[in-house]
Amino acid sequence: MNAIQLTKYVAIMIVATFLTFFFHEMSHWVAYELLGYDAGFTLNGASLKDSTIKLPKAHRIITSISAPIFTIVQAIVFYFILKKRKSIMLYPFLFLPFIMRLGASWANQFKPNDEGRVSLDLGLNLYTISAIVVAFLFYLIFKISKKNKYSLGFNIITFVIGGILLFGLVYLDSKYKIRFV
Secondary structure, X not given: OOHHHHHHHHHHHHHHHHHHHHHHHHHHHHHHHHOXXXXXXXXXXXXXXXXXXXXXXXXXXXXXXXXXXXXXXXXHHHHHHHHHOOOHHHOHHHHHXXXXXXXXXXXXXXXXXXXXXXXXXXXXXXXXXXXXXXXXXXXXXXXXHHHXXXXXXXXXXXXXXXXXXXXXXXXXXXXXXXXXX
């Protein structure tokens, strides 16, 4: 990959990071709204506007799992696109869901989120559903990397850039909390 291609790839990774987070959090918001709650979302969070409302267990599970399901669907769609069309520039749209859910799994140790909350609500270990989701997303990356001959080095570079973008987005969201709704 030459400098121009790498610059284009990083730019696409930035777009993929923003869109992956945006639609992930929007999925939480849509679930809240469909259940009849007034909610909002930022780039890295969705919540009820009235924090005194206590959701029933079923609603907690639905609103927590809605976004990981959307993110998994995103990865599956791009997996099949990449299976048909060997376009390395679309790879970040498959890879970013993996980075995002891996980061969320790690963050469960500080405060349960998405898959962690669902695991606990179902009486499972905090990391059970996170591990299943991350393993599945890793499997998609492994399969498409093998098929399209994406090297380990390329995947490591994608992982490092994706990790930097993930932490950057999380930092910006925590600092500015720009609400979309």
